[in-house]
Amino acid sequence: MTKSNNKANAMWGGRFAAGPDAIMSRINASIDFDKRLYAQDIAGSVAHCRMLVNQGIVSESDGKAILSGLDSILNEIENDSFEFKTVLEDIHMNIESRLRELIGDAAGRLHTARSRNDQVATDLRLWTRDAIDGLDEQLKSLQETLIKLAETHADAAMPGFTHLQPAQPVTFGHHMLAYVEMYGRDRGRFADCRKRLNEAPLGAAALAGTSFPIDRQQTASALGFDHPMANSLDAVSARDFALEFLAAASICVAHLSRQAEELVLWCAPQFGFIRLSDAYSTGSSIMPQKRNPDAAELARAKTGRIFGALQSLLVVMKGLPLAYGKDMQEDKEPVFDAADNLSLTVAAMAGMIGDLTIVPETMRAALEHGFPTATDLADWLVRVLDMPFRDAHHATGAIVGLAEAKGCALAELSLSEMQDVAPGITDDIFSVLSVDASINSRSSEGGTSVENVRGAAASARERFL
Numbered sequence: 001m002t003k004s005n006n007k008a009n010a011m012w013g014g015r016f017a018a019g020p021d022a023i024m025s026r027i028n029a030s031i032d033f034d035k036r037l038y039a040q041d042i043a044g045s046v047a048h049c050r051m052l053v054n055q056g057i058v059s060e061s062d063g064k065a066i067l068s069g070l071d072s073i074l075n076e077i078e079n080d081s082f083e084f085k086t087v088l089e090d091i092h093m094n095i096e097s098r099l100r101e102l103i104g105d106a107a108g109r110l111h112t113a114r115s116r117n118d119q120v121a122t123d124l125r126l127w128t129r130d131a132i133d134g135l136d137e138q139l140k141s142l143q144e145t146l147i148k149l150a151e152t153h154a155d156a157a158m159p160g161f162t163h164l165q166p167a168q169p170v171t172f173g174h175h176m177l178a179y180v181e182m183y184g185r186d187r188g189r190f191a192d193c194r195k196r197l198n199e200a201p202l203g204a205a206a207l208a209g210t211s212f213p214i215d216r217q218q219t220a221s222a223l224g225f226d227h228p229m230a231n232s233l234d235a236v237s238a239r240d241f242a243l244e245f246l247a248a249a250s251i252c253v254a255h256l257s258r259q260a261e262e263l264v265l266w267c268a269p270q271f272g273f274i275r276l277s278d279a280y281s282t283g284s285s286i287m288p289q290k291r292n293p294d295a296a297e298l299a300r301a302k303t304g305r306i307f308g309a310l311q312s313l314l315v316v317m318k319g320l321p322l323a324y325g326k327d328m329q330e331d332k333e334p335v336f337d338a339a340d341n342l343s344l345t346v347a348a349m350a351g352m353i354g355d356l357t358i359v360p361e362t363m364r365a366a367l368e369h370g371f372p373t374a375t376d377l378a379d380w381l382v383r384v385l386d387m388p389f390r391d392a393h394h395a396t397g398a399i400v401g402l403a404e405a406k407g408c409a410l411a412e413l414s415l416s417e418m419q420d421v422a423p424g425i426t427d428d429i430f431s432v433l434s435v436d437a438s439i440n441s442r443s444s445e446g447g448t449s450v451e452n453v454r455g456a457a458a459s460a461r462e463r464f465l
């Protein structure tokens, strides 16, 4: 080890006479959060070390010592016996410093042809890739839960809403499959992000590349990357992979929040469409009758911090000149926090949805309000009487007005009452006014007829599971 005074940083303090101020250490250190990169950091070092040996840059024996030291460090960290030190700033220097304690001076050879700049970029790409793989599995299993519900309740009628007003009858299965599509696109966005992020910064060194005869293909493929990044400046400066991850996470949690909001509404007694299980309900400390949907409310609220994470990294990156800037150390916490909270939210939603009971009677009873088959009546006037749709819409409005005044459903009006509005109406009109007729008439591609929903569930299985 080269000589250094005992106050300056042991890793880079060669030209420093004094150590950092305590506040400087606090703002500079990232070890409290970047220790989560330990496994990726060690994997990157293993790949780099093997390459250095293969290229004859480091001797076989030093290489062996480094690899065995890294292995011990991995064990120490996983057994919780590793001591993380703030004075060593970050995960990279904590590991390298421990390596020196374990194997001596050979440790100093590991950082040949490498910088923390390409190292940290590599680590975070690897970490994000793992996070994406985990989220993909979780979203897939949420989709499976929803598809099963859709299969079981392909024919359970409920009001479909626009403006949260009863619009037309749909089936519960159809409604669940709408979310299956959204989560499918979310998975697609994560997969796109994964494709673009899967190239290796390692070997870019500080910013300009290196004079050592390294083999970047070798380290890239050892770490499962598709290829090395083409430009060394870009390799150490790019964080758009993290932005893309956070953007995909934001859209995904927005979808989750919409479904969470519907669970909140539907389990309220005023709707009563579903009942959450005891396992996913909470009580009130003062009102003994309460069953609160806290998990759904929290899923709805998680949007705040995840959108915030995207915004926060966008602001960090905006206007940053090339290449590395310490600003970029602020990339990790938003990525970790968003990934953790998205994963927890997906798990909670899957748990809640897998456990809920639907109340088909209440859903069907809700169809008695708001004249949800009015469009079917208008469509009949168009189809059978050849009325222009606008006129049919007008006539139907008048018939709805009659039913409203009488306080009855459309099908409870008499034929002559309807004929007062549109003289051509025949008895056949009653065949389209029932909820089931309405649902099953909507057999256009992507529509809600029971047969369609069964087919759509089967196709969703094929496409997503």
Ligand code: ARG
Pocket (backbone or CB within 6 Å): 030, 034, 090, 116, 117, 120, 324, 326, 328, 329, 330
């Ligand atoms: N902890 C740093 C980060 O997260 C590692 C890279 C430090 N590089 C440097 N040139 N100081 O970004």
